[in-house]
Amino acid sequence: MSSLQEMKIATDGQNRPKTPIYLDYQATTPTDPRVVEAMLPYFTTHFGNPHSRNHAYGWEAEKAVEKARAQVASIIGTDEKEIIFTSGATESNNLALKGVAHFYKGKKNHLITVVTEHKCVLDSCRHLELEGFEVTYLPVKQNGLVDLEQLKAAIRPDTIIVSVMAVNNEIGVIQPLAEIGKICRERKVYFHTDAAQAVGKIPLNVDEMNIDLMSISGHKLYGPKGIGALYVRRKPRVRLEALIHGGGQERGMRSGTLPTPLCVGLGEACAIAQREMGAEAERLKGLRDRFYNKIRDKLPEVYLNGDLDSRIPGNLNLSFAYVEGEGLMMGIKDLAVSSGSACTSASLEPSYVLRALGVEEELAHTSLRIGLGRFTTEQDVDYAVEHIAQSVQRLRSMSPLWEMAQEGIDIKSIKWAEH
Amino acid sequence: MSNAIYMDANATTPPSASALAALEAASRVTGNPSSVHGFGRAARGLVDRARAQIAQLVGARAENVIFVAGGTEANNLALASRGLRPLIVSGIEHESVLKPAQAAGARILRIRRNGQVDLDDLTAALREAERPAFVSIMLANNETGVIQPVREAAELVHAAGGLLHCDASQTPGRIALDMSALGADFLSMSAHKMGGVLGVGALVLKSDLAIAPMLIGGGQEKFRRAGTENVPAIAAFGAAAEEARTLAHAPRLAALRDRLETQLVAFGIEALGKDAPRLPNTACVAVAGKSSETLVMALDLAGYAISAGSACSSGKVKPSPVALAMGYGEEIAKSAIRISLGWWNNEAEIDGLVARLADMTGRKVHTLPDMQPAA
Numbered sequence: 001m002s003s004l005q006e007m008k009i010a011t012d013g014q015n016r017p018k019t020p021i022y023l024d025y026q027a028t029t030p031t032d033p034r035v036v037e038a039m040l041p042y043f044t045t046h047f048g049n050p051h052s053r054n055h056a057y058g059w060e061a062e063k064a065v066e067k068a069r070a071q072v073a074s075i076i077g078t079d080e081k082e083i084i085f086t087s088g089a090t091e092s093n094n095l096a097l098k099g100v101a102h103f104y105k106g107k108k109n110h111l112i113t114v115v116t117e118h119k120c121v122l123d124s125c126r127h128l129e130l131e132g133f134e135v136t137y138l139p140v141k142q143n144g145l146v147d148l149e150q151l152k153a154a155i156r157p158d159t160i161i162v163s164v165m166a167v168n169n170e171i172g173v174i175q176p177l178a179e180i181g182k183i184c185r186e187r188k189v190y191f192h193t194d195a196a197q198a199v200g201k202i203p204l205n206v207d208e209m210n211i212d213l214m215s216i217s218g219h220k221l222y223g224p225k226g227i228g229a230l231y232v233r234r235k236p237r238v239r240l241e242a243l244i245h246g247g248g249q250e251r252g253m254r255s256g257t258l259p260t261p262l263c264v265g266l267g268e269a270c271a272i273a274q275r276e277m278g279a280e281a282e283r284l285k286g287l288r289d290r291f292y293n294k295i296r297d298k299l300p301e302v303y304l305n306g307d308l309d310s311r312i313p314g315n316l317n318l319s320f321a322y323v324e325g326e327g328l329m330m331g332i333k334d335l336a337v338s339s340g341s342a343c344t345s346a347s348l349e350p351s352y353v354l355r356a357l358g359v360e361e362e363l364a365h366t367s368l369r370i371g372l373g374r375f376t377t378e379q380d381v382d383y384a385v386e387h388i389a390q391s392v393q394r395l396r397s398m399s400p401l402w403e404m405a406q407e408g409i410d411i412k413s414i415k416w417a418e419h
Numbered sequence: 420m421s422n423a424i425y426m427d428a429n430a431t432t433p434p435s436a437s438a439l440a441a442l443e444a445a446s447r448v449t450g451n452p453s454s455v456h457g458f459g460r461a462a463r464g465l466v467d468r469a470r471a472q473i474a475q476l477v478g479a480r481a482e483n484v485i486f487v488a489g490g491t492e493a494n495n496l497a498l499a500s501r502g503l504r505p506l507i508v509s510g511i512e513h514e515s516v517l518k519p520a521q522a523a524g525a526r527i528l529r530i531r532r533n534g535q536v537d538l539d540d541l542t543a544a545l546r547e548a549e550r551p552a553f554v555s556i557m558l559a560n561n562e563t564g565v566i567q568p569v570r571e572a573a574e575l576v577h578a579a580g581g582l583l584h585c586d587a588s589q590t591p592g593r594i595a596l597d598m599s600a601l602g603a604d605f606l607s608m609s610a611h612k613m614g615g616v617l618g619v620g621a622l623v624l625k626s627d628l629a630i631a632p633m634l635i636g637g638g639q640e641k642f643r644r645a646g647t648e649n650v651p652a653i654a655a656f657g658a659a660a661e662e663a664r665t666l667a668h669a670p671r672l673a674a675l676r677d678r679l680e681t682q683l684v685a686f687g688i689e690a691l692g693k694d695a696p697r698l699p700n701t702a703c704v705a706v707a708g709k710s711s712e713t714l715v716m717a718l719d720l721a722g723y724a725i726s727a728g729s730a731c732s733s734g735k736v737k738p739s740p741v742a743l744a745m746g747y748g749e750e751i752a753k754s755a756i757r758i759s760l761g762w763w764n765n766e767a768e769i770d771g772l773v774a775r776l777a778d779m780t781g782r783k784v785h786t787l788p789d790m791q792p793a794a
Contacts, residue, residue: 020456020457020458022449022458024451024454024456024458024459027450027451027453027454027459028449028450028451028454028647029449030449031446031449036446043434043439043442043616044433044434044439047431047432047433047434048427048430048431048724049427049430049431049611051430052427052430052431052724052726054427054712054715054716054719054724054725054726054727055423055427055715055719055724055725055726056423056719056724057423057425057427057724058430058724087487087488087492087618087634087646087649088646088647088649089646090634090636090637090645090646090647091488091634091646093636094633094634094635094636094645118636118637119636119637119638119645120634120635120636120637120645120646121636122636123635123636123637123645124635124636127635217647219451219647224649224651225647225648225649225650225651225652226488226618226619226649226651226652227618227649243495243633243634244491244492244495244515244633245495245515245518245519245522246491246494246495246513246514246515246516246518246519247491247514247515248514248518255491255495255514255515255518256488256489256490256491256492256515257431257489257490257491257609257611257617258617259488259489259611259616259617259618259652260617261616261617261618262617262618262649262652333457336450336454336456336457336458336459337456338454338455338456
């Protein structure tokens with residue numbers, strides 16, 4: 001047990017290595033020590049299977065799971081009857097889209113989503129297209145937000161569901177959820193939102209926003225990996241077909257033994273976020289603005305991708321003109337940042353999200369996603385700014401393009417000789 | 420706060436010390452295994468290590484281990500990957516095989532009185548099938564612990580050109596587990612039944628067989644199962660697999676189980692499946708005329724946590740489908756209780772349980788209030 005309690009050191013801000021500095025909070029977040037503390041007894045003393053109905057080990061586990069369910073429900077303004085635990089937001093998104101589409105197969109045939117969604121939404125939609133469903137992929141405006149008029153125009157009599165993410169994982173922009181929800185409710189189509197990046201970061205209320213399904217991830221809000229949730233509205237009732245069948249847990253919508261400690265962790269993470277979100281958002285916005293202002297003071301030709309106002313406080317996505325992306329990443333090895341989503345980060349392709357915004361290929365190649373979070377300090381920010389600025393300046397000093405641009409030559413006007 | 424003696428290992432086990440240590444160490448690593456920076460690579464390293472440990476336990480190649488959320492998902496994923504092959508499953512499979520199988524109109528195989536699948540019926544089913552089949556037979560049953568003739572089944576299935584899936588959730592650390600020796604093409608594993616933690620399992624492939632992914636988007640697990648890897652749970656799973664290879668507890672568990680069963684049989688209690696090869700830790704016994712629900716509740720009050728069947732379906736008062744499949748009548752099927760032991764149990768606990776059961780059965784049904792309405 002004593003060694004277990006050391007687990008909390010793992011994520012204790014004080015024991016975090018000074019460098020590299022973790023600035024990739026949209027990829028995953030450290031598990032909050034308080035979350036770890038809440039989970040520990042359910043790995044050891046209360047290890048029971050929550051579906052065991054014949055003994056106290058099972059009842060204790062079940063009680064903990066139900067408490068966690070209520071905590072998850074509370075942060076999105078609903079009650080526990082509408083929360084299903086899953087293995088993560090990827091499963092939640094797969095279940096929401098395929099589950100609802102399969103239930104309506106033969107009756108309705110059309111889905112609407114957005115080109116900047118997470119891969120698991122887009123891939124689920126492509127899969128459904130192979131099954132014969134039709135999908136409209138809405139473009140986004142230059143600021144990354146959905147055009148509501150285009151959404152209205154895309155809804156058809158046979159539209160089953162509209163899926164629009166709450167917060168984009170690369171550029172952090174917040175979609176106009178309440179407006180989208182209103183449109184969907186008026187037109188009597190379901191509204192699903194992938195809120196993996198939003199829960200605990202911005203206030204969400206499924207009733208006020210008319211959200212019918214919402215995907216939630218544990219490890220993006222300082223909870224554990226391997227757990228997520230799907231909100232499924234009961235009134236008006238959302239029907240869906242399960243992806244995983246068996247013991248009939250989660251009201252038949254998702255079979256499999258619930259991982260008690262992970263459920264407890266997600267619940268605690270939601271409870272902490274609900275309590276602290278307001279103050280933490282202020283703090284992060286301060287850090288974010290500090291980062292953005294300082295880097296612009298030090299460097300010209302820095303471009304912010306995505307809207308600044310409708311954006312979570314913990315995200316910046318910046319493009320640095322006249323530097324080469326890989327060189328930049330190599331130059332800032334002390335910083336754990338990403339050039340896009342973690343799931344696609346092994347690929348050297350420029351981000352499809354940035355391309356959807358109309359960001360030029362060169363700039364898309366030099367983008368950095370800077371994710372700030374609960375354990376980020378002012379010192380981290382200052383160090384990171386300094387580090388990036390130096391690296392960009394060094395790369396630019398070696399770049400003939402930068403030299404030409406300084407001399408007033410419009411690079412785009414140059415007709416390059418073909419080789 | 421429960422201080423009951425836990426004898427429900429087949430529902431879930433507490434994590435082993437080494438699994439907890441691995442969980443603890445992995446929890447220190449913040450990082451998404453898909454991220455290319457150092458934090459991500461550290462997480463990736465933990466996942467890769469566990470993958471190798473699990474592969475070694477079952478004699479497979481590491482790249483053929485697919486991490487999933489648990490045994491249920493592993494079973495669903497295997498069955499979903501059958502393509503156009505007709506489905507044949509044994510009648511005592513876990514619900515995560517039976518439910519999708521029934522939905523797909525699968526041929527259900529008969530079970531012999533000793534608790535093993537009837538291989539003659541398998542031969543017949545393979546012959547009846549219009550094309551090479553996909554067969555699912557568990558390695559050991561969760562209620563009786565009876566080990567199924569998987570190797571013999573595999574020979575029949577392969578001779579007919581089919582594929583064999585084997586749900587091995589109950590077996591790691593209890594009996595030897597070698598995919599090649601078994602002849603299984605797909606193997607399902609669950610971490611929390613073998614000293615790992617809840618929330619992770621694996622589907623292991625014998626070779627580079629095609630998988631029809633259920634969760635897509637993100638490309639993890641070589642595009643066979645999307646979703647950020649559950650790194651700490653996976654690391655604990657790897658450590659548990661490392662321990663399971665030794666089968667260190669198996670002989671002692673068998674001795675405890677035999678001690679329990681011998682005494683119960685002396686009272687005239689029926690032990691289901693005792694004539695077949697079984698897991699060392701599982702006893703499934705029935706006191707004729709005594710409802711299993713009454714018995715498990717009385718035992719819970721007396722400080723023994725056991726179950727009346729699989730955890731997933733417990734709570735619903737119905738006869739054990741496994742006992743029924745074995746050809747027992749309703750009376751026995753409604754009385755079957757499962758005692759499944761783990762490394763934490765000892766002789767004194769066994770003798771205590773025997774004494775309580777002797778009391779309870781000696782005084783007959785009337786002395787205990789029957790808390791369930793007659794079914």
